[in-house]
Amino acid sequence: MSCTVARRGRNVWWQVVALCLALAAGVALAQEPIALSGTLKKAKESGILIIGYRESSLPFSYLNQIRRPIGYSIDICTAIVQEAGNEVGRDLTINWVPVTSENRIDAMTSGKIDLECGSTTRNAERQQRVAFSPVIFVAGTKLMVPHGSPIRTFRDLKGKTVVATAGTTNVEAIERLSTRFNLGVTIIRARDHADAFEVLRHGGADAYAGDDVLLYGFLAKYGLGKKYDVTRDFLSYDPYGIMLRKDDPQFAAVVDKAVRDLITTGELERLYKQWFMNRLPTGERLGIPMSAQLEDIIQSTPQQPD
Numbered sequence: 670m671s672c673t674v675a676r677r678g679r680n681v682w683w684q685v686v687a688l689c690l691a692l693a694a695g696v697a698l699a700q701e702p703i704a705l706s707g708t709l710k711k712a713k714e715s716g717i718l719i720i721g722y723r724e725s726s727l728p729f730s731y732l733n734q735i736r737r738p739i740g741y742s743i744d745i746c747t748a749i750v751q752e753a754g755n756e757v758g759r760d761l762t763i764n765w766v767p768v769t770s771e772n773r774i775d776a777m778t779s780g781k782i783d784l785e786c787g788s789t790t791r792n793a794e795r796q797q798r799v800a801f802s803p804v805i806f807v808a809g810t811k812l813m814v815p816h817g818s819p820i821r822t823f824r825d826l827k828g829k830t831v832v833a834t835a836g837t838t839n840v841e842a843i844e845r846l847s848t849r850f851n852l853g854v855t856i857i858r859a860r861d862h863a864d865a866f867e868v869l870r871h872g873g874a875d876a877y878a879g880d881d882v883l884l885y886g887f888l889a890k891y892g893l894g895k896k897y898d899v900t901r902d903f904l905s906y907d908p909y910g911i912m913l914r915k916d917d918p919q920f921a922a923v924v925d926k927a928v929r930d931l932i933t934t935g936e937l938e939r940l941y942k943q944w945f946m947n948r949l950p951t952g953e954r955l956g957i958p959m960s961a962q963l964e965d966i967i968q969s970t971p972q973q974p975d
Contacts, residue, residue: 705757707917708783713757718750721768721782721912725863727886728944729788729806729909733951738765738786741944745805745931746786746911752927753920769861771836774798777912784913784924788880790838791910800921801910802928803970805937807962808880809903810842813869813887816896820876823904824850832857832865832874839878842905862887869897880907882945882957889953908962932970 705713712718722738723730729742747763754761768776768785776782777799788808791801812831814820820829823846833839835858847854857874859865866887869877877884881899888894913924931937938959945957 703919706919708914708920709753709757709923712753712761712783713759716759717762717764718753719764719766719781719783720746720750721766721773721776721785721787723769723787723861724767725861726788726883727890727951727953728949728955730786731951739950740786741940742786742788742805742909742911744940744944745802745928745937746784748931748936749784749802749911749924749927752930753923756919756923769836770834771860773836773912777914780914783920784911786911788883788909789912790880790907791912792838792907795912796915798915800913800915800917802913802924803932804908804910804963804966805928806882806909807960807966808882808907808909810839810878810905810907811881811884811903812900813866813877813879813884813897814875814900815869816898818875818898821900822902823852826854826876827852828854829875830855830857830873831876831878832859832868833878834859834862834865837879838905838907839880843878846904878904882955885955885957886953889955890951929970932967937967 724732728740730740733739750761766782773785831843831854868874884899945955948954
């Protein structure tokens, strides 16, 4: 009888030991680092992230006096690069590559850039090809016209010529309105925002269709607030995001965390004031208060779990 009890005791003891060993092995496996893939793997191996920037999307991404990219979106992307460096365990260098509205998506899908830091609208159509960060800004298409122009709403564009930047939602908005209301608008597609503005300035178009904040940016940059007007009504709703490659969940998680941290710590609001309310490094002052839509997005963003 005592021998049977002893054997049972030894069996229970070995079962406990086996269980402890299994649990220890499980903990060890859980602590194994997850293998990097996609953009983070490339960044770990090369020490580089490639940022696509815009040359004239003031104040999001534009060139300062020494031709260096600066702006609201650039600062957000710098925070993303720092977060990516923390994730891969090394400091990362930024390679800067200029892109335009027309080639930015192809630059992303082809691997020419890793992040696009400009003034890009995050919409369902584009998300079929690329991915985006949480919303960083809310804009909308408006019209810039010479002071004294009879154009006040899109209905006044009948038979007129409108310039817009190729590859933007602004072109799509004008095309959609022209078709729906039989306006017969002629659309000039400029290479970039600065080129579109120059077409308007030199009389090549009756109106320039662009995101409202960019239109105000041009007026501030060139001191032309008395020569041009921006119409009141929005022709489209355009939430901006930082663009990245699709189907790269590890890097997407890093981008998401970096932007959410900026929002929940109040840093995004500070950056907004720096680039939209205060005097810019290049001397302009936009004085554009934060929209109610962006305030709602900031207030409803949950904090990241520890």
